[in-house]
Amino acid sequence: MAAVGKGTVDGMVKKILNSGVKGWLYLLPALIFLGVFMVYPLIDVLIYSLEEGYNSASQTYQGMGGYNYSYVLHDPYFLQAVKNTFLLVIITVPLSTGIALLIALGLHSIRPLRELLQTVYFLPYVTNTLAVGMVFMILFKKTEYSDGFINLLITWFGGNSVDFIDGPYWAKMVVLCLYTIWVVMPFKILILTSALASVNPDYYRAARVDGTSGFRIFVRITLPMISPMIFYLVITGFIGAFKAYSDVVALFGTDLNAAGMNTIVGYVYDMLYGDSGGYPSFASAAAVILFAIVFTITCINLLVSDRKLRY
Amino acid sequence: MERKTDYEKIEKTAKTRAAAVRIITYAFLAVWALIVLFPFYWMILTSLKSYGAYNSEFIPKLYTLSPTLENYADAFTAVSLGRYLLNTLLFTVATTAVMLIVITLAAFAFARLEFKGKNAAFVLFLSMMMIPNELVIITNYITITNLNMRNTFAGLILPSVTSVFYLYLLKENFEQIPDNLYYAAKVDGTSDFKYLMRVMIPISKPTLVTVTILKVIECWNSYVWPRLITDDPRYYLVSNGIQEIRENGFGRENIPAMMAAVVVISAPLIVLFLIFRNKVMEGVSRGGTKG
Numbered sequence: 082m083a084a085v086g087k088g089t090v091d092g093m094v095k096k097i098l099n100s101g102v103k104g105w106l107y108l109l110p111a112l113i114f115l116g117v118f119m120v121y122p123l124i125d126v127l128i129y130s131l132e133e134g135y136n137s138a139s140q141t142y143q144g145m146g147g148y149n150y151s152y153v154l155h156d157p158y159f160l161q162a163v164k165n166t167f168l169l170v171i172i173t174v175p176l177s178t179g180i181a182l183l184i185a186l187g188l189h190s191i192r193p194l195r196e197l198l199q200t201v202y203f204l205p206y207v208t209n210t211l212a213v214g215m216v217f218m219i220l221f222k223k224t225e226y227s228d229g230f231i232n233l234l235i236t237w238f239g240g241n242s243v244d245f246i247d248g249p250y251w252a253k254m255v256v257l258c259l260y261t262i263w264v265v266m267p268f269k270i271l272i273l274t275s276a277l278a279s280v281n282p283d284y285y286r287a288a289r290v291d292g293t294s295g296f297r298i299f300v301r302i303t304l305p306m307i308s309p310m311i312f313y314l315v316i317t318g319f320i321g322a323f324k325a326y327s328d329v330v331a332l333f334g335t336d337l338n339a340a341g342m343n344t345i346v347g348y349v350y351d352m353l354y355g356d357s358g359g360y361p362s363f364a365s366a367a368a369v370i371l372f373a374i375v376f377t378i379t380c381i382n383l384l385v386s387d388r389k390l391r392y
Numbered sequence: 393m394e395r396k397t398d399y400e401k402i403e404k405t406a407k408t409r410a411a412a413v414r415i416i417t418y419a420f421l422a423v424w425a426l427i428v429l430f431p432f433y434w435m436i437l438t439s440l441k442s443y444g445a446y447n448s449e450f451i452p453k454l455y456t457l458s459p460t461l462e463n464y465a466d467a468f469t470a471v472s473l474g475r476y477l478l479n480t481l482l483f484t485v486a487t488t489a490v491m492l493i494v495i496t497l498a499a500f501a502f503a504r505l506e507f508k509g510k511n512a513a514f515v516l517f518l519s520m521m522m523i524p525n526e527l528v529i530i531t532n533y534i535t536i537t538n539l540n541m542r543n544t545f546a547g548l549i550l551p552s553v554t555s556v557f558y559l560y561l562l563k564e565n566f567e568q569i570p571d572n573l574y575y576a577a578k579v580d581g582t583s584d585f586k587y588l589m590r591v592m593i594p595i596s597k598p599t600l601v602t603v604t605i606l607k608v609i610e611c612w613n614s615y616v617w618p619r620l621i622t623d624d625p626r627y628y629l630v631s632n633g634i635q636e637i638r639e640n641g642f643g644r645e646n647i648p649a650m651m652a653a654v655v656v657i658s659a660p661l662i663v664l665f666l667i668f669r670n671k672v673m674e675g676v677s678r679g680g681t682k683g
């Protein structure tokens with residue numbers, strides 16, 4: 082009797098497991114993490130961004146509405162952050178993609194040293210952004226003890242030395258762009274080199290038999306063949322540059338508003354935390370605005386690439 | 393006769409042109425290699441200069457004749473660099489391990505098991521891939537603060553585990569394993585879990601390695617979340633540690649010692665990269681995002 086009972090219980094357990102509960106059991110850990118740290122926060126951030134006059138000490142608010150958005154959009158620090166971020170995006174994305182394409186073409190055309198150079202070019206990817214940013218800071222910084230290495234080069238070539246870290250706005254922007262390009266290049270070079278390697282060599286042979294010039298081969302064969310990858314890099318580049326933050330901290334320290342070099346992401350964190358923090362509602366509104374900007378630009382990019390990719 | 397010389401001439405100019413193009417290409421590539429390597433050279437060089445020597449150089453020197461290791465000693469004694477490294481190691485290993493378990497189980501469910509609502513769940517996961525971290529970090533910060541988990545490893549690790557993209561990569565890989573293997577195992581009476589452990593994981597080892605490498609790089613460099621969630625230096629990771637060293641480090645602006653710390657922080661990942669060069673590059677081209 083007992084044995085039969087045990088058998089039926091076992092059978093029932095098996096039946097339940099096989100009916101699909103098992104699938105959900107395997108999924109459970111991932112679902113918990115996803116639910117607690119992604120889905121819930123996503124809904125919550127929208128609510129936060131609409132709660133007016135939120136007090137983080139008592140966790141109360143006065144009402145719902147768009148005030149947080151209008152506050153953020155009128156905050157001069159936010160507008161500065163938007164300006165900095167857009168400048169950074171517009172300068173670094175085309176420049177880094179262009180230089181990466183040139184380098185990838187160069188790498189593709191050589192045989193000796195190729196592996197070594199590829200390894201060297203990849204190094205910035207595996208470095209700590211904060212740590213190496215400090216090296217850039219030292220190279221570009223001008224103190225009373227020393228003009229720094231970059232200024233040494235500039236004066237060599239007959240220019241005037243500038244403090245790139247605490248000096249004029251354009252100088253700070255230059256360092257930031259240079260460092261950003263330095264950091265993002267490995268990924269772009271890697272993607273473009275493998276894209277170039279995957280172009281069918283028969284096309285090149287056919288073109289050469291026809292006596293096509295090198296430039297024409299590039300424009301008519303290479304470029305169309307790798308254009309999907311270029312668009313992919315432009316999109317990821319846009320998204321990455323819009324989220325710039327830790328490289329900026331590495332160069333200019335944590336008080337980015339004082340340096341006038343804050344980015345949108347930096348603004349979000351400053352509102353949330355630190356000396357100027359304690360305003361999760363404003364932080365949420367700014368984060369939602371950031372997401373809206375990135376989303377819009379990604380959509381535009383996709384639409385444009387969709388139209389241009391019919392080769 | 394004249395025609396022949398013409399050809400020779402053309403051939404010659406073509407040859408010189410090819411050589412010129414080659415030289416320009418190598419020069420250009422060498423310049424970029426120099427730009428990439430120079431900051432590394434500079435940090436090692438500066439870390440070997442003594443404090444006095446560095447500060448007396450109004451015009452920075454490109455070499456040093458009296459290298460010293462005292463800065464490295466300073467970096468480990470004057471500030472708690474050792475602790476930061478240990479924290480980061482613990483954080484990286486724990487986060488990566490938990491993530492691997494979570495995504496392996498989930499990828500198995502998506503790729504192999506049949507159950508109601510599977511497609512809906514998968515669409516939910518996929519849609520989460522588009523959500524930027526910045527959007528959810530605010531609530532996570534408040535959640536962890538309310539749970540009193542600030543300045544704990546649990547608070548650091550738990551929200552860093554979720555990686556929808558790696559789950560997706562692994563699921564794709566699992567799906568490539570032929571169904572016949574699964575049916576054969578079923579006939580032999582192998583349980584699903586055993587099949588996962590004995591067959592699927594060994595077959596998918598390359599992808600698991602790739603995912604691990606990417607996650608390790610991500611963890612080693614993470615800065616924003618640790619900064620939000622820790623203000624007690626005993627829980628700092630290397631990124632926050634180096635920022636702390638920069639702001640109130642050695643009691644004075646001691647750049648050589650700071651550079652020694654930078655070298656120590658940068659070294660582990662670079663060594664890891666040089667050992668697993670192909671794995672890392674393949675992994676990044678499949679799933680890298682930095683850029």
